[in-house]
Amino acid sequence: MNKPVPPDKLITDEDGPLYAPRKKVFPQSVSGRFRSIKWRLMAVCLGVYYLLPFVRWHRGLGAPDQAVLIDFPNRRFYFFFIELWPQEVYYFTGLLVLAAFALFLMNALGGRIWCGYLCPQTVWTDLFYAVERLVEGDRRAQMKADAGPMTVKRAGRRVLKHAIWLTIAWWTGGAWVLYFADAPTLVRDLAAFQAPTIAYLWIAILTASTYLLAGYMREQVCVYMCPWPRIQAALTDEWALNVTYKYDRGEPRCSVKKAFDIRALGEKAGDCIDCNQCVAVCPTGIDIRDGAQLGCIQCGLCIDACDAVMTKVSRKTGLIGYDNDINVQRRIAGKEEIFKPVRARTVVYAGLITVVCAVMLYALMSRTLLDVNVLHDRNPIAVRLSDGAIRNGYTLRFLNKRGFDRVIAIDVDGPADAKLHVIGADSVTPDRPMIVLGRDTTTELRVLVTAPLDEKAEKSVPVTFRVTDIGLGEVASATDHFVLP
Amino acid sequence: MSEHNEIDRVSGRSTTGHEWDGIKELNTPLPRWWVLTFYATIIWAIGYWVVYPAWPLVSGYTTGLFQYSTRASVATDLADLEKLRGEKMAVLGNASLADIEKDPALLALARARGKTVFADNCAPCHGSGGAGAKGYPNLNDDDWLWGGSLDQIMQTIQFGARSGHAKTHEGQMLAFGRDGVLKKDEIVTVANYVRSLSGLSTMPKFDPAAGKKIFTENCTSCHGDSGKGNPELGAPNLTDQIWLYGSDEETLVETITNGRAGVMPAWVSRLDPVTVKALTVYVHSLGGGK
Numbered sequence: 004m005n006k007p008v009p010p011d012k013l014i015t016d017e018d019g020p021l022y023a024p025r026k027k028v029f030p031q032s033v034s035g036r037f038r039s040i041k042w043r044l045m046a047v048c049l050g051v052y053y054l055l056p057f058v059r060w061h062r063g064l065g066a067p068d069q070a071v072l073i074d075f076p077n078r079r080f081y082f083f084f085i086e087l088w089p090q091e092v093y094y095f096t097g098l099l100v101l102a103a104f105a106l107f108l109m110n111a112l113g114g115r116i117w118c119g120y121l122c123p124q125t126v127w128t129d130l131f132y133a134v135e136r137l138v139e140g141d142r143r144a145q146m147k148a149d150a151g152p153m154t155v156k157r158a159g160r161r162v163l164k165h166a167i168w169l170t171i172a173w174w175t176g177g178a179w180v181l182y183f184a185d186a187p188t189l190v191r192d193l194a195a196f197q198a199p200t201i202a203y204l205w206i207a208i209l210t211a212s213t214y215l216l217a218g219y220m221r222e223q224v225c226v227y228m229c230p231w232p233r234i235q236a237a238l239t240d241e242w243a244l245n246v247t248y249k250y251d252r253g254e255p256r257c258s259v260k261k262a263f264d265i266r267a268l269g270e271k272a273g274d275c276i277d278c279n280q281c282v283a284v285c286p287t288g289i290d291i292r293d294g295a296q297l298g299c300i301q302c303g304l305c306i307d308a309c310d311a312v313m314t315k316v317s318r319k320t321g322l323i324g325y326d327n328d329i330n331v332q333r334r335i336a337g338k339e340e341i342f343k344p345v346r347a348r349t350v351v352y353a354g355l356i357t358v359v360c361a362v363m364l365y366a367l368m369s370r371t372l373l374d375v376n377v378l379h380d381r382n383p384i385a386v387r388l389s390d391g392a393i394r395n396g397y398t399l400r401f402l403n404k405r406g407f408d409r410v411i412a413i414d415v416d417g418p419a420d421a422k423l424h425v426i427g428a429d430s431v432t433p434d435r436p437m438i439v440l441g442r443d444t445t446t447e448l449r450v451l452v453t454a455p456l457d458e459k460a461e462k463s464v465p466v467t468f469r470v471t472d473i474g475l476g477e478v479a480s481a482t483d484h485f486v487l488p
Numbered sequence: 489m490s491e492h493n494e495i496d497r498v499s500g501r502s503t504t505g506h507e508w509d510g511i512k513e514l515n516t517p518l519p520r521w522w523v524l525t526f527y528a529t530i531i532w533a534i535g536y537w538v539v540y541p542a543w544p545l546v547s548g549y550t551t552g553l554f555q556y557s558t559r560a561s562v563a564t565d566l567a568d569l570e571k572l573r574g575e576k577m578a579v580l581g582n583a584s585l586a587d588i589e590k591d592p593a594l595l596a597l598a599r600a601r602g603k604t605v606f607a608d609n610c611a612p613c614h615g616s617g618g619a620g621a622k623g624y625p626n627l628n629d630d631d632w633l634w635g636g637s638l639d640q641i642m643q644t645i646q647f648g649a650r651s652g653h654a655k656t657h658e659g660q661m662l663a664f665g666r667d668g669v670l671k672k673d674e675i676v677t678v679a680n681y682v683r684s685l686s687g688l689s690t691m692p693k694f695d696p697a698a699g700k701k702i703f704t705e706n707c708t709s710c711h712g713d714s715g716k717g718n719p720e721l722g723a724p725n726l727t728d729q730i731w732l733y734g735s736d737e738e739t740l741v742e743t744i745t746n747g748r749a750g751v752m753p754a755w756v757s758r759l760d761p762v763t764v765k766a767l768t769v770y771v772h773s774l775g776g777g778k
Binding site for chain 1: 590729
């Protein structure tokens with residue numbers, strides 16, 4: 004096979020390859036305001052993720068005491084004081100709606116600040132970059148080594164880097180499975196190779212994905228794989244504060260000395276000294292001076308880099324900053340800068356967040372811990388008894404979401420003279436069958452309702468089963484129909 | 489082929505010589521991993537022939553190295569299942585019928601077991617929910633030909649009715665017409681009398697006294713003086729509103745003329761005692777039994 008023509012050797016544009024190859028990014032370390040915010044947020048995010056499974060929460064005897072636990076075998080989700088059953092997964096829908104609105108609000112206020120500060124891809128990639136710099140040196144050292152031959156020393160450092168990366172990735176996968184079982188027990192089981200296979204499998208999957216996404220794919224995840232840049236581009240507006248190069252102040256770029264000369268002549272020289280520090284520190288390898296672009300994750304590191312340089316050359320900081328094009332234009336026109344965090348868009352998002360929060364809170368507070376469902380017998384739908392009365396059979400399912408056993412009484416409201424017979428009732432005080440519901444369980448019972456329904460009058464009447472907790476007085480009910488054969 | 493070895497500048501590959509509207513097709517070979525995977529599947533298939541039963545022969549099949557059989561595998565699974573159930577079923581076997589009905593956990597277990605057994609064995613005649621059909625009793629109501637207590641239901645399930653088993657329920661409705669005991673008009677008269685017992689309408693010019701006389705002379709030995717029936721003989725109660733074969737005059741005439749003798753098989757030899765127990769509890773709970 005012939006060797007392909009390298010892109011830079013192609014004669015015309017028409018001959019060029021369809022895709023540009025990836026240029027490896029070596030972001031330089033930087034310090035400053037936004038970097039320290041990022042360090043702190045990283046510490047909080049990782050701290051919560053790694054430590055949360057070990058937080059205990061007392062729920063009473065026999066119940067799990069893990070604060071956050073997704074208990075698949077028993078089909079329960081525990082989140083501090085909240086215990087959710089499978090039929091209550093709509094709370095997660097609410098949570099997702101809330102997350103979406105929060106993302107919209109963030110976007111309307113500060114552009115992609117989610118991407119720059121909180122997104123797991125950013126947090127872990129940042130951590131991996133820090134490890135890389137620690138082991139292989141900063142931008143220059145890395146670039147030099149990358150261009151040079153492989154030496155024993157370099158190979159050793161590379162092995163060390165990957166070992167640390169893999170340890171972090173493995174710890175990340177390990178922390179994930181701890182949310183699905185009692186954490187201290189699972190840690191012991193994992194160490195003794197006695198944990199379920201699925202746990203090892205998930206650790207392997209998440210180790211691999213963390214290692215690959217944060218170690219190798221890095222900014223490519225944000226640029227090529229993530230849908231959020233595309234969505235947020237459609238959601239943003241001209242008032243959102245994005246990381247912006249203030250070209251009104253920066254252009255035309257020239258060195259400090261040249262600028263001094265030009266200004267001495269009374270002409271305009273920009274504040275940008277074209278030092279390229281903003282490009283060097285960018286984790287996605289873009290040049291912010293090209294304007295707002297898809298690759299920008301709004302992490303603000305270029306602001307830190309630029310501010311450091313501006314301070315060094317004794318110029319005003321903030322040449323790159325959270326700003327928008329409206330202000331750039333206003334400054335050009337000699338008008339005052341304005342910021343409008345409160346506008347229709349943000350108010351609506353904030354309002355919607357409040358509404359969803361309120362609805363969820365209300366649903367959570369008013370949810371019943373005693374519930375009953377009814378299922379009418381389908382075959383036969385109704386039975387005629389020897390004395391001409393009609394009997395309908397139902398299956399009642401009781402849910403006791405409390406952590407203790409309780410005694411309930413069952414009543415029926417429906418056709419006139421309806422008689423209730425509960426098969427397997429523990430005791431029957433005059434016409435009031437009672438049963439014991441086990442703690443945190445469902446109980447299914449068959450009940451028969453007998454009534455002399457008048458064929459000429461009606462074919463079907465509603466019937467309501469009312470369940471009353473004898474001790475607490477909690478009531479639940481379910482309605483179905485009583486029908487003729 | 490010489491005319492096809494044009495080289496594409498960008499990719500460095502030769503073209504196939506195919507061209508559509510100026511777009512040329514590259515002669516790109518299949519990826520190596522794909523080809524290797526393909527060969528691997530062929531080798532895998534050959535291995536499969538050897539290891540597992542694969543080839544049908546004239547009067548059999550190749551059995552393979554492992555003697556694997558899906559039938560044997562199902563049998564093993566079923567045996568494992570029985571073993572798994574064994575402990576719980578033993579508890580069910582040791583408890584009395586009344587005890588099972590009193591204990592919610594045992595009741596749920598017996599009903600669950602009974603439901604599947606019912607679907608497998610009883611549903612063809614009695615319907616999937618036990619609603620019955622003409623000639624096959626509805627098990628959800630409160631009318632029981634051979635008695636509706638737990639013990640009576642178990643007795644009926646075990647030995648059946650007119651099943652030929654030594655302990656079976658015996659007793660049948662005689663063929664009064666076919667055997668020449670009653671004449672056609674007498675049958676019509678007594679059929680109307682029977683209808684009147686449960687308050688159903690009678691034909692015009694019906695003579696209750698004549699009906700009662702025929703009934704007393706021929707029917708009371710089984711159905712009782714007042715027609716309330718007799719569970720010992722499986723004789724139905726003729727005064728209630730439940731009719732196994734139908735209550736219209738034509739059906740009653742047919743019943744009295746030719747008799748009825750529905751058969752319920754004996755299950756004692758087909759189902760184990762614990763299963764019969766579970767089935768009894770299930771059937772009893774369908775309509776609450778008696």
